[in-house]
Amino acid sequence: MKLEWLIAVRYLFARGKKTVVTFISWVSLTGLTVSTAALIVVLSVYNGIGDITKSLFGTFDPPILVEPQAGKTLPLTDDTHAALLKIDGVERVAPIVDENAWITYNERQAIATLRGVDSSYAPLSGIDTMMANGHYMLHVDGLPTLVVGGELFYNLGIHLLSNTPATVMIPRRGTSQIGFTLDDAFNVGHAYPIGLFFIQQDIDGRFMIADISFVRQLMNYADNECTSLAVGLAPEANVGQVKQAVSRVMAQQGIEVNVRDRQEQQPLYYKILRTEHLGIYLVLSLIVLISTLSLVASLSLLVINKRSDVFILKSMGLPTRRIRRAFLCEGLLICGMAVVAGLTIGLLLCVAQQQLGLIRMGDGNFIVEAFPVAMRLTDFIYSFILVMLISGLSVWLTVHRANID
Numbered sequence: 001m002k003l004e005w006l007i008a009v010r011y012l013f014a015r016g017k018k019t020v021v022t023f024i025s026w027v028s029l030t031g032l033t034v035s036t037a038a039l040i041v042v043l044s045v046y047n048g049i050g051d052i053t054k055s056l057f058g059t060f061d062p063p064i065l066v067e068p069q070a071g072k073t074l075p076l077t078d079d080t081h082a083a084l085l086k087i088d089g090v091e092r093v094a095p096i097v098d099e100n101a102w103i104t105y106n107e108r109q110a111i112a113t114l115r116g117v118d119s120s121y122a123p124l125s126g127i128d129t130m131m132a133n134g135h136y137m138l139h140v141d142g143l144p145t146l147v148v149g150g151e152l153f154y155n156l157g158i159h160l161l162s163n164t165p166a167t168v169m170i171p172r173r174g175t176s177q178i179g180f181t182l183d184d185a186f187n188v189g190h191a192y193p194i195g196l197f198f199i200q201q202d203i204d205g206r207f208m209i210a211d212i213s214f215v216r217q218l219m220n221y222a223d224n225e226c227t228s229l230a231v232g233l234a235p236e237a238n239v240g241q242v243k244q245a246v247s248r249v250m251a252q253q254g255i256e257v258n259v260r261d262r263q264e265q266q267p268l269y270y271k272i273l274r275t276e277h278l279g280i281y282l283v284l285s286l287i288v289l290i291s292t293l294s295l296v297a298s299l300s301l302l303v304i305n306k307r308s309d310v311f312i313l314k315s316m317g318l319p320t321r322r323i324r325r326a327f328l329c330e331g332l333l334i335c336g337m338a339v340v341a342g343l344t345i346g347l348l349l350c351v352a353q354q355q356l357g358l359i360r361m362g363d364g365n366f367i368v369e370a371f372p373v374a375m376r377l378t379d380f381i382y383s384f385i386l387v388m389l390i391s392g393l394s395v396w397l398t399v400h401r402a403n404i405d
Helices: 003-013 020-060 078-085 121-125 150-155 212-219 239-252 267-305 307-315 320-356 377-401
Strands: 064-068 090-105 108-117 131-134 143-149 166-171 186-197 207-211 228-233 257-261
Touching: 003 320, 020 267, 020 320, 020 377, 064 239, 078 090, 078 239, 090 121, 090 212, 108 150, 108 212, 121 228, 143 150, 150 186, 166 212, 186 212, 207 212, 228 239, 239 257, 267 320, 267 377, 307 320, 320 377
Parallel strands: 108 207, 143 186
Antiparallel strands: 064 228, 064 257, 090 108, 090 166, 090 228, 131 186, 143 207, 166 186
């Protein structure tokens, strides 16, 4: 160990007379430890909340969504379906027909997005696992049914046991509503609400799910027409490679499409998520910077308090730059100990929250009972670099400006 580090360790861990400088040094170490631990805990909780939100979107958004580049519909022939299923990593392909519809139930009405799907959609998306009441069924005894988003369900005042059908009206293709009666302007169908789901507020207030044949009939679509394709992937599938393969297969079939993964289906949400993550780093960086003020104060007082030691070291022939480096080593020693202790404490707190659920969400209808936590190795690495950079720069500036000559 170099002399500078020996001096730094001696000043920090000396068993002799305790001074106010020693006390401030340990206070600064504690402050940096707490701020580092807070950085890890806040980022991990934010990651946990983000993972839950992404999983909720993933329940409704397919892993890959295929949409036509031009026009509103694309054909799904048996050859196209078979070719897509041959792609490595593709498990299922489900046609989707989405259309805005005017829904009336008793005396209430709402505009909703009616999503027509077939039996392969539920295993692909997991929507049937998000049912809050009723059942996920697309038809009962040959009668069309509706699975309704929770917000729409309550806005329309639907009662599952009333056996009252909802009226679904969709504008007819190729006609204008001007100069026509409602019967002429709309295709009208009736379906029975049979269940409600809760996923995410935007989805719950917009979507109803029905059998695809019912929606195709209202839209005057052919049996192989759809507005998009949902592609389900195997767990080990490479999303980027599958996207390229799907685009290539559709191009071979003479169909120009846009292929989007889950992040591309919700670009605004993921952009906000990344921005908020950066914002958390910036805000907590200010807290770390404030915590370093006590470190700056302790080093400044240490230089003043050790003037006699500095004089002795100079008398022994030790250059000023090495004496300055000794104070720098003490500051870096405090920073390193604080960061390691903070990361360790943050890790232990996150593990305890994961295993024991120490902090609860409170009373209410929450998806999880306790605050979710998801630790990322990158957060630990970036936090270490961030705290060491801020505190190390503060230490260097303090020692560099100190009057040691």
